[in-house]
Amino acid sequence: MRISIIGGGIGGLTLALALRREGLDAVVHERTSAFGRVGADINLTPNAVRALDPLGVGDILRRDAARPRYRISRDGYTGEETSRLPMSDAAEEAYGAPQLTIHRADLMTALESAVGPDAVRLGHQLESCDTTGEALTLRFADGSTEEADVVVGADGIHSAVRASILGTEHPEFTGTVAYRGVVPTSRIAHLEDVGSFTKWWGRDRYTQIVTFPLTRGEETFIFATEHRESWSEESWTTPGRIEDLRAAYADFHDDARTLLDACDEVLISALYVRDPLPTWGKDGVTLIGDACHPMMPFMAQGAGQAIEDAVVLARSLAAHGAPDGLRSYEALRQERTAQIQVGSRGNEWLKDGGNADWVYAYDAWGVSV
Numbered sequence: 001m002r003i004s005i006i007g008g009g010i011g012g013l014t015l016a017l018a019l020r021r022e023g024l025d026a027v028v029h030e031r032t033s034a035f036g037r038v039g040a041d042i043n044l045t046p047n048a049v050r051a052l053d054p055l056g057v058g059d060i061l062r063r064d065a066a067r068p069r070y071r072i073s074r075d076g077y078t079g080e081e082t083s084r085l086p087m088s089d090a091a092e093e094a095y096g097a098p099q100l101t102i103h104r105a106d107l108m109t110a111l112e113s114a115v116g117p118d119a120v121r122l123g124h125q126l127e128s129c130d131t132t133g134e135a136l137t138l139r140f141a142d143g144s145t146e147e148a149d150v151v152v153g154a155d156g157i158h159s160a161v162r163a164s165i166l167g168t169e170h171p172e173f174t175g176t177v178a179y180r181g182v183v184p185t186s187r188i189a190h191l192e193d194v195g196s197f198t199k200w201w202g203r204d205r206y207t208q209i210v211t212f213p214l215t216r217g218e219e220t221f222i223f224a225t226e227h228r229e230s231w232s233e234e235s236w237t238t239p240g241r242i243e244d245l246r247a248a249y250a251d252f253h254d255d256a257r258t259l260l261d262a263c264d265e266v267l268i269s270a271l272y273v274r275d276p277l278p279t280w281g282k283d284g285v286t287l288i289g290d291a292c293h294p295m296m297p298f299m300a301q302g303a304g305q306a307i308e309d310a311v312v313l314a315r316s317l318a319a320h321g322a323p324d325g326l327r328s329y330e331a332l333r334q335e336r337t338a339q340i341q342v343g344s345r346g347n348e349w350l351k352d353g354g355n356a357d358w359v360y361a362y363d364a365w366g367v368s369v
């Protein structure tokens with residue numbers, strides 16, 4: 001079976017590793033010509049770490065990541081605590097893996113070195129995937145073509161694979177912009193619960209500040225969102241204005257504002273989503289991750305759901321071959337990811353307590369394929 005994965009992001013590289021574990025080889029086509037250290041954080045909740053552990057990257061992730069002690073919700077203005085879930089060892093005991101918070105670049109480095117250079121073609125941007133012939137034909141921007149029996153679109157929210165099989169359609173701007181910043185923890189060490197994941201809830205579903213430790217706790221990540229119709233640039237590398245960030249949260253609790261005051265620089269990006277898609281694939285083609293279910297970051301499941309998809313798809317393909325394994329993968333994953341897409345948009349999850357088990361206890365290696 002010739003398997004081509006389009007996109008060497010978190011989902012695509014995890015899929016290459018999971019397929020290898022199932023005895024299947026794949027080639028990853030990534031449009032960038034070198035893997036860069038782009039992005040700030042990635043929140044790997046226990047369901048994601050449990051899915052990654054059998055792929056041989058667990059030790060390196062545990063070395064570089066932080067392990068938040070609690071998942072706390074607070075009223076953004078009064079500071080009042082409205083929920084507190086124990087994470088770290090308690091999560092490991094309950095879900096078989098801890099929550100790990102890590103620089104996206106450190107996660108990518110771990111995945112890249114586990115996959116190895118031979119399985120990845122860099123600088124290979126897919127333009128289209130033709131499903132009309134006997135084999136699938138991939139056309140790349142450099143003019144080359146390639147045939148495959150299975151094509152997986154792991155090529156993010158603007159997926160070219162998705163457009164090839166389902167038609168072109170643009171994701172929707174949510175009217176929300178996100179600021180991301182990283183500060184040395186020593187600057188804010190006097191604040192309560194610095195080693196925990198804390199969400200400061202604001203007046204509406206757009207307004208919130210999330211903070212958690214990175215890099216063994218030496219750094220702290222700050223993620224703040226606000227409603228803005230006038231900014232729609234989606235890039236992961238655009239610098240934001242720190243004065244705008246501070247002004248947007250001027251009425252927040254002192255401790256929350258202290259976090260923002262500690263930031264020297266921030267990145268800004270507009271957030272885009274899609275509604276849950278009824279169809280993820282056709283013939284030998286399917287999609288994983290943001291290509292089929294881009295979501296708001298409010299449940300911190302963008303990476304986690306791409307990772308779960310990768311594991312379930314690899315197992316399903318190994319068990320049933322193509323195209324049956326692709327269709328059974330889609331049937332297994334659509335309901336869960338749609339529920340998380342919708343929940344992330346509503347942004348109410350764990351605000352005043354509640355149960356995280358349905359998200360965190362999912363075992364991608366255990367679900368019956």
Ligand SMILES: Cc1cc2nc3c(=O)[nH]c(=O)nc-3n(C[C@H](O)[C@H](O)[C@H](O)COP(=O)(O)OP(=O)(O)OC[C@H]3O[C@@H](n4cnc5c(N)ncnc54)[C@H](O)[C@@H]3O)c2cc1C
Pocket residue numbers: 006007008009010011012029030031032038039040041042043104124125126127154155156157158159160180236288289290291297302303304306
């Ligand atoms: C550069 C970057 C930085 C990010 N930074 C953060 C962050 O700081 N915090 C956070 O929470 N999330 C971040 N994300 C998003 C997060 O990684 C994803 O939402 C999530 O992990 C889902 O992963 P995915 O594999 O489905 O998609 P992505 O991680 O978006 O990966 C898609 C990959 O496909 C490649 N690609 C796209 N089109 C083509 C094509 N036509 N041909 C070949 N390759 C193609 C892209 O270059 C990319 O490597 C970032 C994503 C990217 C691409």
